[in-house]
Amino acid sequence: MSRPILRLATRLTRRTRMTAWAIAFACMVLVGTLSLADGFANGVGAVADRIGSGPSVYIRGRELLASEIDADAIAGIPGDFLALRAHVGELEINNESLPVIVVALVNVQAGNATNPFPLGARDLSLDAGLRERIQEMSERPVGNSGNLSLFGIRLTGLPIVPPPPSRSPLFPDTWAYVRADLLAGMDLVHGGSVQAILTNASLDSLTVSRFGLTRMDAVGAVGFVRAGVAQIQTTLQLLAVVIGLVIALLVYAAMSLEVHARAREIATLRSLGATPRRVAAVYEAQAVLISLVGALLGAALGIVVAHAVVSFAPLFGFPNLVILAPPLRAIGLTLIVALVAAILAGLVPSRRAAVLVRSKDVVPS
Amino acid sequence: MIRPRAFAGLVLCAFLLGATWPVLGALPGEPARIVAGDAYVITQGSGPLSINVSLASNITASSWAKTVSPEILGLTTLAGNPVVVRAVDADAFLRLDNATHLSGSRAGSEFALAGERLALRFGLATGDTVTVAGAFAPRLAFLRITGTFRTASAANDELLVDFSMGRFLTGLGPLSYHSIRVRTSDPAALLRFLDGFQSSVHVSGPGLVRTDIHSDPPSDERLANAILRTGLGGAPRDYLATAVGEATTSVRVVAYGIAVLLAILVAFGVHAVQARAFADRVAAVGILRAIGASNGWMRRRLLLETMPFSLLAGLVGALIGFFVGKFLQPEVDLVVFGHQVPIVFDFVTLALIVLLLVAVSIGSAFVLLRGTLRLRPTESIRETIAVEPVQSLEAILRG
Numbered sequence: 097m098s099r100p101i102l103r104l105a106t107r108l109t110r111r112t113r114m115t116a117w118a119i120a121f122a123c124m125v126l127v128g129t130l131s132l133a134d135g136f137a138n139g140v141g142a143v144a145d146r147i148g149s150g151p152s153v154y155i156r157g158r159e160l161l162a163s164e165i166d167a168d169a170i171a172g173i174p175g176d177f178l179a180l181r182a183h184v185g186e187l188e189i190n191n192e193s194l195p196v197i198v199v200a201l202v203n204v205q206a207g208n209a210t211n212p213f214p215l216g217a218r219d220l221s222l223d224a225g226l227r228e229r230i231q232e233m234s235e236r237p238v239g240n241s242g243n244l245s246l247f248g249i250r251l252t253g254l255p256i257v258p259p260p261p262s263r264s265p266l267f268p269d270t271w272a273y274v275r276a277d278l279l280a281g282m283d284l285v286h287g288g289s290v291q292a293i294l295t296n297a298s299l300d301s302l303t304v305s306r307f308g309l310t311r312m313d314a315v316g317a318v319g320f321v322r323a324g325v326a327q328i329q330t331t332l333q334l335l336a337v338v339i340g341l342v343i344a345l346l347v348y349a350a351m352s353l354e355v356h357a358r359a360r361e362i363a364t365l366r367s368l369g370a371t372p373r374r375v376a377a378v379y380e381a382q383a384v385l386i387s388l389v390g391a392l393l394g395a396a397l398g399i400v401v402a403h404a405v406v407s408f409a410p411l412f413g414f415p416n417l418v419i420l421a422p423p424l425r426a427i428g429l430t431l432i433v434a435l436v437a438a439i440l441a442g443l444v445p446s447r448r449a450a451v452l453v454r455s456k457d458v459v460p461s
Numbered sequence: 462m463i464r465p466r467a468f469a470g471l472v473l474c475a476f477l478l479g480a481t482w483p484v485l486g487a488l489p490g491e492p493a494r495i496v497a498g499d500a501y502v503i504t505q506g507s508g509p510l511s512i513n514v515s516l517a518s519n520i521t522a523s524s525w526a527k528t529v530s531p532e533i534l535g536l537t538t539l540a541g542n543p544v545v546v547r548a549v550d551a552d553a554f555l556r557l558d559n560a561t562h563l564s565g566s567r568a569g570s571e572f573a574l575a576g577e578r579l580a581l582r583f584g585l586a587t588g589d590t591v592t593v594a595g596a597f598a599p600r601l602a603f604l605r606i607t608g609t610f611r612t613a614s615a616a617n618d619e620l621l622v623d624f625s626m627g628r629f630l631t632g633l634g635p636l637s638y639h640s641i642r643v644r645t646s647d648p649a650a651l652l653r654f655l656d657g658f659q660s661s662v663h664v665s666g667p668g669l670v671r672t673d674i675h676s677d678p679p680s681d682e683r684l685a686n687a688i689l690r691t692g693l694g695g696a697p698r699d700y701l702a703t704a705v706g707e708a709t710t711s712v713r714v715v716a717y718g719i720a721v722l723l724a725i726l727v728a729f730g731v732h733a734v735q736a737r738a739f740a741d742r743v744a745a746v747g748i749l750r751a752i753g754a755s756n757g758w759m760r761r762r763l764l765l766e767t768m769p770f771s772l773l774a775g776l777v778g779a780l781i782g783f784f785v786g787k788f789l790q791p792e793v794d795l796v797v798f799g800h801q802v803p804i805v806f807d808f809v810t811l812a813l814i815v816l817l818l819v820a821v822s823i824g825s826a827f828v829l830l831r832g833t834l835r836l837r838p839t840e841s842i843r844e845t846i847a848v849e850p851v852q853s854l855e856a857i858l859r860g
Binding site: 104115118121125129150153158161184229268310312314316317321323327331335339350356365 | 473480536537538540541545570571594598599600626629719725730737740793798851854857
């Protein structure tokens with residue numbers, strides 16, 4: 097059954113060959129564009145790593161404040177790092193109330209955790225900028241004690257201690273610092289968990305995947321470009337819809353013309369005993385075949401064009417920021433788009449072929 | 462000679478262009494829209510550092526300046542997505558951008574105001590706190606959203622913060638800004654003032670081609686090349702003007718390139734549609750020629766039929782494409798580098814789409830007609846139908 101269908105479907109005419117070339121051009125555009133975009137993303141990533149983007153910050157999820165890393169498990173992370181706990185609280189001091197970021201920093205060195213500051217279990221250290229703000233608001237020096245509301249719990253009479261003796265340039269001077277134990281004591285689940293891991297060296301991929309971590313770029317511009325290129329990659333995938341519609345139009349027109357031109361032949365086939373289903377299958381198979389041949393040719397051309405663009409870009413003064421990789425995803429997407437478009441576009445002409453009158457005298461309308 | 466069955470095909474072709482070209486056409490203007498908007502923007506030139514508090518206050522004091530907004534631009538990420546954080550004097554900025562205050566407090570010494578579209582995209586509300594990284598130096602900060610605003614400018618996708626936060630995130634000095642935007646009805650007075658003030662700046666704005674005052678034009682060398690060669694410190698002083706120019710050129714090359722490729726694809730589609738429609742009329746061409754129609758008459762007749770037909774299809778398709786794009790915009794959420802790409806109705810783009818469709822349709826129709834005119838009328842009337850011998854077909858069918 098399938099062999100005769102394939103024999104009839106593979107009779108390519110000049111028209112179907114031209115259609116296959118047009119589909120190849122469409123697929124070349126898609127594969128070329130997507131592989132260049134992927135290559136650009138690779139290049140931007142490589143440049144970002146090369147110019148250095150400061151300490152590595154690892155979180156779970158996409159928002160640091162919502163990130164929760166198991167505090168008991170982090171001792172197993174190799175190397176030295178800083179475990180940062182951060183929560184939004186409400187501070188009452190000098191008869192004023194203001195929202196503050198409450199932070200606890202724990203140093204982990206070779207698996208040993210230390211929480212050097214502040215010293216007292218209930219101490220609340222206000223950094224210099226936060227102190228200035230409180231003084232501005234209340235127009236008097238910062239008091240010796242304050243109340244802190246966090247996780248729905250209000251702690252009263254917390255001793256206010258001086259700013260931390262040293263502060264990483266990574267952090268602003270507007271945070272309030274407490275001990276990690278205090279946060280864990282207030283809420284074991286949220287206060288006990290770590291929000292971010294800060295390290296000078298990158299964590300190995302095994303650790304990153306084991307803890308389900310995401311790297312957050314501490315230099316925003318680097319993250320901005322990376323994420324911006326990712327947005328472009330997503331946007332360019334919409335091109336697949338346009339290409340799919342064009343392929344569908346090309347296949348529909350070509351198969352419609354084929355059916356039109358082979359009307360007498362179809363009638364002969366029916367007279368020889370071919371069922372309508374078999375006749376339809378011939379033209380549906382031809383639609384798929386043309387499309388697949390075009391898509392494969394286009395994918396190959398797309399790869400060649402992408403490499404040509406990368407090779408010639410420096411001649412026009414463009415920086416060579418594209419690192420091409422085998423565009424397997426782009427090829428997969430192109431093949432799927434071409435196949436789906438061909439199947440759908442081939443339905444109407446093949447059905448028309450199937451219902452043509454069984455007569456030697458049939459002529460096209 | 463072109464039958465109405467081609468209409469839907471041509472409409473689909475115009476639809477594809479109508480849905481994509483307005484977006485591609487808007488892309489090259491995005492970098493300038495982000496930095497300048499519709500006001501005059503003053504950025505650092507290649508000479509001494511000039512974009513500072515002194516220049517801003519002197520411009521503000523000038524009678525020709527209606528609104529002056531000094532700004533610091535920071536590029537960062539919010540929940541892994543690119544976002545522009547703009548440090549501003551909230552009152553001046555909101556006035557200059559004709560922004561409407563929507564919720565929360567208007568300003569204060571410490572504030573973070575979210576543009577309406579940004580707030581919608583990230584589900585932000587007044588009182589929420591978000592994490593941002595430093596822009597050009599490693600930093601970590603939490604911003605408490607103190608309010609939201611709405612504006613027609615690019616800032617609707619941005620976060621506005623106070624200058625102290627802006628300086629912390631960008632590492633910019635205490636008296637410096639990245640740009641000063643000015644709304645004035647007398648740009649010549651602005652240029653005269655900057656010249657007299659000995660500022661080394663680049664100025665651009667509505668109806669004003671970039672003017673370099675006490676400054677060389679932005680370097681020809683691409684910023685990325687300079688950074689790759691010498692690191693971040695190798696960027697020129699007027700990196701903002703250079704970056705905007707480069708970004709505009711790069712985006713233009715990519716956007717227009719894609720637009721041209723789409724036009725070629727659509728041309729293939731138009732030709733396919735025309736070929737299918739024309740196949741039904743080959744016999745009619747043969748009959749007309751047999752009864753004495755000349756080749757010139759045939760061409761004129763085809764032109765008369767094709768032109769209004771493709772004009773209507775182009776117009777209908779382009780408009781449907783535009784409105785479908787506009788309607789689907791919130792769902793598709795076409796965001797590039799943190800800013801939603803505006804889909805603006807543009808007569809030039811519409812005219813280009815219609816013109817292209819008409820031209821390709823006519824060209825395609827003439828090519829098809831030329832092929833038919835090469836045949837003798839009797840051959841056209843009979844049509845050459847692909848028929849394999851019955852024996853051959855039987856042999857194939859029987860395997």
